Amino acid sequence: MSVLRPLDKQPGLNTATILLVGTEDALLQQLADAMLKEDCASELKIHLARSLPLPSDVNRPRIDLIMFVVNLHSKYSLQNVEESLRHVDATFFLGKVGFLAMGAGQESHCSIHRNTVTKLANTYRSPVFFCDLEREGFRATVAQRLVRMLQICAGHVPGVSALNLLSLLRNSENPAPEDL
Amino acid sequence: MDETVAEFFKRTILKIPMTEMMTILKAWDFLSEKQLQDVNFQQRKESLVQDLVLLCEKKRASVHDAALLDIVYTQFHRHRKVWDVFQMSKGPGEDIDLFDMEQFKSSFKKILQRALKNVMVSFRDAEENAVWIRIAWGTQYRKPNQYKPVYVVYYSQTPYAFTSSCPLRSNIPLLGQALTVASNHHKIVKMDLRSRYLDSLKAIVFKQYNQTFETYNSTTPLQEKSLELDIHMDSRIIHENRIEKERVQRVTQETFGDYSQPRLEFAQYKLETKFKSDFNGDILAERKEPLRCLIKFSSPHLLEALKSLAPAGIADAPLSPLLTCIPNKGMNYFKIKDK
Numbered sequence: 001m002s003v004l005r006p007l008d009k010q011p012g013l014n015t016a017t018i019l020l021v022g023t024e025d026a027l028l029q030q031l032a033d034a035m036l037k038e039d040c041a042s043e044l045k046i047h048l049a050r051s052l053p054l055p056s057d058v059n060r061p062r063i064d065l066i067m068f069v070v071n072l073h074s075k076y077s078l079q080n081v082e083e084s085l086r087h088v089d090a091t092f093f094l095g096k097v098g099f100l101a102m103g104a105g106q107e108s109h110c111s112i113h114r115n116t117v118t119k120l121a122n123t124y125r126s127p128v129f130f131c132d133l134e135r136e137g138f139r140a141t142v143a144q145r146l147v148r149m150l151q152i153c154a155g156h157v158p159g160v161s162a163l164n165l166l167s168l169l170r171n172s173e174n175p176a177p178e179d180l
Numbered sequence: 181m182d183e184t185v186a187e188f189f190k191r192t193i194l195k196i197p198m199t200e201m202m203t204i205l206k207a208w209d210f211l212s213e214k215q216l217q218d219v220n221f222q223q224r225k226e227s228l229v230q231d232l233v234l235l236c237e238k239k240r241a242s243v244h245d246a247a248l249l250d251i252v253y254t255q256f257h258r259h260r261k262v263w264d265v266f267q268m269s270k271g272p273g274e275d276i277d278l279f280d281m282e283q284f285k286s287s288f289k290k291i292l293q294r295a296l297k298n299v300m301v302s303f304r305d306a307e308e309n310a311v312w313i314r315i316a317w318g319t320q321y322r323k324p325n326q327y328k329p330v331y332v333v334y335y336s337q338t339p340y341a342f343t344s345s346c347p348l349r350s351n352i353p354l355l356g357q358a359l360t361v362a363s364n365h366h367k368i369v370k371m372d373l374r375s376r377y378l379d380s381l382k383a384i385v386f387k388q389y390n391q392t393f394e395t396y397n398s399t400t401p402l403q404e405k406s407l408e409l410d411i412h413m414d415s416r417i418i419h420e421n422r423i424e425k426e427r428v429q430r431v432t433q434e435t436f437g438d439y440s441q442p443r444l445e446f447a448q449y450k451l452e453t454k455f456k457s458d459f460n461g462d463i464l465a466e467r468k469e470p471l472r473c474l475i476k477f478s479s480p481h482l483l484e485a486l487k488s489l490a491p492a493g494i495a496d497a498p499l500s501p502l503l504t505c506i507p508n509k510g511m512n513y514f515k516i517k518d519k
Binding site for chain 2: 019022023024025026029032033036043044045046047048049050051054055057074076077
């Protein structure tokens with residue numbers, strides 16, 4: 001059972017769990033710390049993984065949101081994410097998956113084009129956020145956004161579901177392929 | 181004092197930063213303590229230099245004394261030069277003679293002076309049975325150029341010598357020959373190893389880089405390390421690939437060890453291999469001649485950077501042996517050909 005499914009476990013009481021998948025361990029750790037600093041009514045749990053599939057663990061809580069982190073400076077990180085995507089069930093992609101692309105600000109160091117990640121995100125019908133995880137201020141902003149997104153995906157925000165959020169996040173810049 | 185010598189003194193002393201002036205002059209050991217005390221070190225550098233040059237003139241300092249000062253300065257600023265490494269070997273069946281430093285010095289000087297009329301050689305002994313040699317090259321008709329010297333650091337109990345890069349390439353074979361003959365060796369070979377950091381080159385060549393010092397509490401640091409990890413980890417953050425992380429740490433530690441790596445600035449790989457491609461009918465793969473390609477890795481501290489690649493998630497562990505063999509093989513210039 002190495003494929004991640006969104007609804008195969010019972011949710012924990014007032015708990016929201018996010019899974020961050022990416023090769024840059026130190027930055028993921030810092031992002032996790034930044035997320036925990038945010039004020040949040042729900043109990044947050046952050047799982048960090050280098051790649052999927054995850055090792056089997058019966059005690060793992062239900063995962064409400066998966067964020068795949070790609071570093072535009074490293075083809076290796078994109079390759080890692082592409083291979084990990086295969087281990088996620090299709091039903092996860094109904095608003096419970098997102099992509100974080102970092103390093104777009106330093107064009108000279110980029111070995112992956114922005115459009116590659118945008119296309120990947122469009123293929124999986126998921127939102128992509130371009131961010132800078134290295135500077136504290138920007139990291140805090142991303143963390144805030146992720147916490148709000150996580151709360152919605154965990155169902156802790158009355159009246160808004162993950163699918164609602166997904167259609168709200170689709171804007172004219174990244175229209176759904178059917179709309180083109 | 182000759183004008184050129186006075187100018188040489190002036191330029192050499194001017195190079196020395198004010199913060200190191202006293203230390204270097206004391207190490208030079210030409211001006212006595214009392215004479216140094218009489219000089220005003222608080223004045224502006226230009227005036228200080230003038231005073232010092234006058235003092236040297238009074239003491240009848242020669243161009244050789246100036247050369248010694250230059251050696252002392254270079255010893256303090258060895259990273260300003262790029263050092264090459266030469267390895268000598270004795271012929272088969274040759275006995276290991278007792279090394280005589282004075283005989284080596286006179287022999288070395290004689291060989292150079294016999295070949296080139298105007299050459300100035302200066303020696304300064306250093307620790308670990310090493311000698312620093314400074315060579316100022318001249319020509320048949322010109323006096324030695326004091327501003328483009330070559331430095332050689334020879335460790336007499338070893339077959340290794342380190343030389344700063346020589347602007348006059350044509351003199352390198354002569355230098356090699358002089359070293360070899362004067363030290364009773366048979367052959368000299370230039371190693372594919374180069375760096376600014378002389379001490380790191382020493383550590384690599386004498387295999388001293390992998391010595392960890394056993395401390396009394398050798399077990400406590402390990403415990404502290406794992407505790408540190410736990411304190412930083414909030415219980416709400418869970419690392420899923422902990423086992424993989426530990427494997428990467430273990431492999432990195434096995435490859436690079438716990439000690440600090442010797443310092444190199446680059447590694448260069450010259451490829452002369454045929455192009456290999458998965459596509460059938462790829463144009464480049466059809467070429468009969470090898471593809472020539474040069475890959476250079478640069479870093480302020482190359483080996484530490486390589487060590488941190490796998491733990492940072494930028495590369496897989498274990499790293500390519502082409503990268504990890506650098507200190508072991510004592511090379512940072514590689515030529516890769518098809519087998």
